Amino acid sequence: MPTNSRIPGLRDHTPQERLALVAEAAGLEQDALAALQPAGGLSLAQADHMIENVVGTISIPVGIATNFTIDGVDRLIPMASEEPSVVAAASNAARMARVHGGFRTSHSGDIMIAQIQVLDAVDPEATRLRLLEARDELLALANEQDPVLVRFGGGAQDVSVRVLPTDRGTQVIVHLHVDVRDAMGANAVNTMAEALAPRVAEIAGARTLLRILTNKAERRLARARAVFDAELLGGAQVVDDIVAASAFATADPYRAATHNKGIMNGITAVVLATGNDTRAVESGCHSHAVRDGRYSALSSFEKDADGNLVGTLEVPLAVGLVGGATRAHPTAQAAVRLLGVQTARELAAAIAAVGLAQNLAACRALAAEGIQRGHMTLHARTIAASAGATVEEIGAVAARIVAERRIRVEDAQEVLAELRAVGDRA
Known part of the structure; x- marks a missing residue:
């Protein structure tokens, strides 16, 4: 059956009762979520295969954010966080958006970029053009490294080249654009960059140094928007005050840092729960916040013609459902199953929606009653x-x-x- 993300009174139950209610609302057998229980989570033997020198594990609470409708689909959102109020705040914000259809999202695509650094090129501008002339050859060589990805419709799509002045001389930087489909993509693009480096050096008549992906995932943007009901927010004055607070965060990097931290409270919690790379996502989001040369807010709030609050968010989200801890960690697998997403884009949509909800909740608390209460x-x-x-x-x-x-x-x-x-x- 379709998921119903409305579970009134969930907080009034014990953890075991909540698990049963959540499983029922998601149309799952309770056993499907057994890995969310401490006894059914990551074992020491499993952990020993994930990182080096393992001596134990650490548990982080996993809560379920309710009330989310994302692109017309109800979703229960697993969030891993040690911080109180995060899950409750996201759920409450989603409730205020639900009456106007919830969250709508869009996505720029699944392109990740690998960089190959070229040093000591005698003629950097001519080197750039020679590398671009070899575009088809380089793409073919890259795609030979991952025929499975190509078979699923992904693979290397384009090559771009930058001439970059540095304090150690002019460098030439090759960008390989790779459609990674439902993977986070780091392993795929790094393998391709390593394979291309010798041929790039030969064409350039120079040497290559670094060859690795960039976490500035500007070609993998997730966008979310929602209308938050003015009456549920607390009235017209609260709407106006949130708009004013949003303008403050847009104009001032000191405020923007904390404003964006509120967004990341939601984003990181879902990324962690689903076994994705929190550091990569955080790096990408904060680099996007400074894309115009000044650190600024990742979100914006405006008032619509009906007096309601409209929130928008755009962030790079390099997340996947294939490979990594998402596949190796039993709790992450259970979280993904509960979330009910089938593609990396659906996962990114859910994460962006939670980031916007979390941000709205923090801004409302600040504007209406102060964050501490x-x-x-x-x-x-x-x-x-x-x-x-x-x-x-x-x-x-x-x-x-x-x-x-x-x-x-x-x-x-x-x-x-x-x-x-x-x-x-x-």
């Missing part, structure tokens, strides 16, 4: 646990420190001691 209320449970409260005590301690607005570990320890003293007397 909601965030610290949810953070209180973590504070209570840090103070030594048991599972049975956490709720009472958290409620008390929130009510008294004393949300620090030492305050939680004091409250915990008081509650235990009362319990002992009883």
Whole structure:
């Protein structure tokens, strides 16, 4: 059955009950999501095959963001994060967009770029043209390295060449444009660049040095937009204030850094949950934020003719469903299955939508009530646990420190001691 991303009251259940409800809403057997449970996740033996010198694993909470409709399809979104309020905020923002059709997305394509650095070219401009004249030969050589990718409709598509002045002399930089389809693509493009380097050096009459992909994935952009209901946001003044806050982030790099961090709270959580490369995605997004020569906001908010808030986001997302930890990590496999995406583009669409939702939630909190109120209320449970409260005590301690607005570990320890003293007397 189709996924229903509306699960009212999900937070009121235990983790095991939530898992059952989520599986039912996604039309899956509960066993299909068993890897999301600690006992069914990554084993030490599996981890030992993923990286070197393995001694253990680390667990990160995985929450499910609800209410998302993306391109007309309901999706439950797995998010891996240690930060309180992130999952709740994304779910709430998605609810405000849902009444206007949810999120609409588009994608620029699946092109990744490999760079080959050429040093000591005697005639850089002529070298550039010689390399472009050899375009078809270079593409054919690149595609010989990955016939499977070519068979699936991908492979090397184009060659471009830049003459780059540097403080160590003029360099010639070859860009190989590769359609990587449903893979993240690093291994494919790096293999092709390595194979091309000797022929590039021969044509250039020079030597090559670096030959590796760039994480500035400007040919792999994901875009998301949504209309957030003015009434649900809190009224016309909140809409105007979010627009003003958005303008601040666009104009000021100091504000943009934190504005974009809010976006990445959502993006990184989904990228991590699905076993993709968080560092590559973060690098690409932040490089895109400075594409015009000044660090700026990745998103924008405007008011439409009906007074509602329109949010838009464009980010490079080099993510895949083929290879890497996405295939090797059982929890990532379960997360992808829950998400229900079939292609890398669908995955990127979901990630972009969550990034926009997360950003809207942060901007609304700042404009309407200040970031600390909601965030610290949810953070209180973590504070209570840090103070030594048991599972049975956490709720009472958290409620008390929130009510008294004393949300620090030492305050939680004091409250915990008081509650235990009362319990002992009883």
